[in-house]
Amino acid sequence: MPFQFDHLRTLTALVEEGTFEAAARRLHVTSSAVSQRVRAMEQAAGQVLVRRTNPVLPTEAGDAVLRHARQVLLLDQEVRSELRSVGHERGHARVPLAVNADSLSTWFLEALPPGLGAVFELHREDEEHTTGLLRSGAVMAAVTSTPEAVQGCSVEPLGSLRYQAVCAPDFAERFGATDPRRLPDAPMVNFDRKDDLQDRFLRDLTGGGSRGPTHYVPASEDFARAVLLGWGWGVIPEHQCAEGLASGALVPLAPELPVEVRLYWQRWNLRSPLLDEVTRHVRAGAAAHLRPV
Structure with missing residues (x-):
């Protein structure tokens, strides 16, 4: 079922802005026009594409159409950018990416030079959950710990990020943290409730999990400082x-x-010169900072 280009652009704006009014302001149209375009898409699809909540959220069918819309918009932006470059004007395509916090704070930003002709929108998410953003169409690419390719995507290994379990010297003395028998009872710092790295370490060390209190510090540099x-x-x-x-x-x-x-x-398994270039830089940055696998 073909969708009109303006309708695809409208759906994308609605999901990104969260309300019909905000999408209308972004597109310089009325809220009624946004609503009519979305209804026309839903009639063409034969399914509801967005939940009229606050903020507006895509349905499962809406995720599929949104993914298609963002691919179409990316290709359109690339063509427009190429035409502007011929005319000596600058154009920037929007590239949403999902990255885990530790990659973001250690190597990922350095991998992407500022002159790629792209506007990056980085979504920070746990490496075990970044593929969900790919499935929903929210991002074009993701750093993930999942080796199985999401439908419609290609996958390649980047390398291994190595972690060490550490603590402050006075903490080690106070809680006997260097003793594997006492460490499970010592206070622990987790990034968030999705973070299982500390428990993975404890299972490898002792065969069990943590029994002590847990602090949650959801920022990579602040996490390290808390420790x-x-x-x-x-x-x-x-x-x-x-x-x-x-x-x-x-x-x-x-x-x-x-x-x-x-x-x-x-x-995305999409012929896109810009996405190809982003991939080359990410690949090179990972090779310089991660351990080979």
Whole structure:
């Protein structure tokens, strides 16, 4: 079922802005026009595409159409950008990407040079859940720990991000954290409730999980600082904890048991020069910072 280009643009704006009024302002049309275009798409699809909630959310069918809409808009933006470059004007295509917090804070930003002719919209999400944003059409590509390709996407390995379990020296002394028998009862720092790296480390070390209190610090640099300040022990990327370990500000808990997280790059299986170029830079950045797998 073919959709009109303006209708695809309207659906994308509605989901991104969250309300009919905000989408109308972005598109310079009336709220009624936005509503009429969406209804026309739903009639063509024979299904409801968006839930009229606040904010507006796509249905499962809406996710599929949204993914198609964003692919069409990307190709249109690339053509327009190429035409503008011929006329010596600059154009920028919008590229939404999903990245896990630790990659974002250690290597991913450096991998993307500012002169790609793109406007990046980065969605921070746990590496085990970034594929959900791909399935919904919210992003064009994602750093993920999932090796199985999402339908309509290609996948390639990037490398392994290595973590070490560490804590502050006074914390280690106070709670006996370097003793595997006592560590499960010591306070722990988690990134959020999706974060299972600390529990993975404990299972490898002791065969069980944590029995102590858990702090939640949902920002990569703040997480590392909370561990440094003695809030609890935590699992931190090698790049982030190397200086603290070298200076003695951090104590390793079991350096022989690093936690390895294999990362993959999944992207729309779409012929897009811009997405190809982004992929090349991500691949090179990963090769420079991650361990080969």
